[in-house]
Amino acid sequence: MTQVITNEVKRLRQDFLNVRKTTSIIFEPISIEDAVMQSDPFGSTPNWHIAHVTWFFQKILEKYKQDISANSINTDYLNSYYQRYSKILPKTERGKYPRPKVSETLKYRVMIEDLFLEFLDYIEKNNSLIQNIAYDIELANQHEMQHQELLVYDLQHYFQKFEDPSDNYEPKIIKRNNTLIDSGNIGNIQDEMIKIPGGIYELGFPGDDFCYDNELPEHKTYLNPYEIDKYPVVNREFIEFIDAGGYQNYRFWLSDGWDLVNEKQWNAPLYWRKIDGQWYKKDFRGLNKVSPYEPVTNVSYFEADAYSKWAGKRLPNEAEWEKAASWNDDLKRKTTYPWGDNLPSDSTANLLESWTWAPSQIGSYPFGKSHYGCHQMIGDVWEWTSSEYVLYPGFRSKFSEYTDKWAINQKVLRGGSFATPIMQIRNSYRNYFKPHERIPFSGFRCVRDLL
């Protein structure tokens, strides 16, 4: 028993150190001027992100009665949405209160980090890692990972506003994906769909390792037979939709989506701009022509749904998506990732620690395909599903106000993006956003009924 606890604390400590280091890698290149800007009400300032995740560790320390009286930092503006803690600053106001200052935030991070390491030492020495504490520590690590991705969204949104292509976020580590396939080999991928048999499918996380409470419990669902796109929908296909008048034809749109198209004058995914008749986009690679064989990203649920209708298909529900990603018919069980149970690596998926800072072309990860043969279900772009974000039947909250209170008016996305940390994602992971949101790195793939 002692050995198990010691190993578990060691793992949590290593994860803690890793997650803090990765946050620093992302934050370091940001100037103070840029660190206190809130680019959009959807997001936060970079300074707020890194102070807030530290505040979350502070709350865990306080929960277990750790003394942080030496804390002299003003944390008044760091509560995101927890009614049970201090006063909440509305999200839209975060950019107006750049406190703590960046220098204070950095000191605060070191101070809480030291206290947290002391806390881990204490529970290791006293053999006192109980299940609740382990979940809370893991949750705090995972919470910081979620903010790493949100920070990348904010950096993309902020820097694309500056016309000068060289005025951009300069990542400390950047690696180009060198497994790109020759686009000449890509045929008409819209027709490449994979048949999945119907029947009872158990939705949810199958293992004993960490997962969020909203991935549990596993429960039976019934699926009709369907076929699903082998690849996520790519820019070339989405341009066909645009060129076919997709944004001008109400027939493809849900009512709320059609209102938005007209109100916001949407005519392409977020960040696209037309120069001399060609679609361009400024992202972390600079200003470039939209790459035809990269998964389309930064589209809303409404755009994904409209495209699907135009293509004579529909969006998968989350059980259809998850079965295509995880069911291994030879083993008669699900696997944690599409390729099996091993953690993602550079040969299986494009995630944050791949440091590509962009989606990769379809076909770039043949070793990452699912047992049914679907490519890039993990990494590159989140995939919208048609499912409402509701809590699974039998749901039990493990940390109130974290996943539970958001189960209203949101759609589930699956699979993670190029900005999702490796330790964050698995087939059963449920992300959720409102259907109009386009700032997440969100794409999609379609399905068709076989009945």
Ligand SMILES: [Fe+2]
């Ligand atoms: Fe948060």
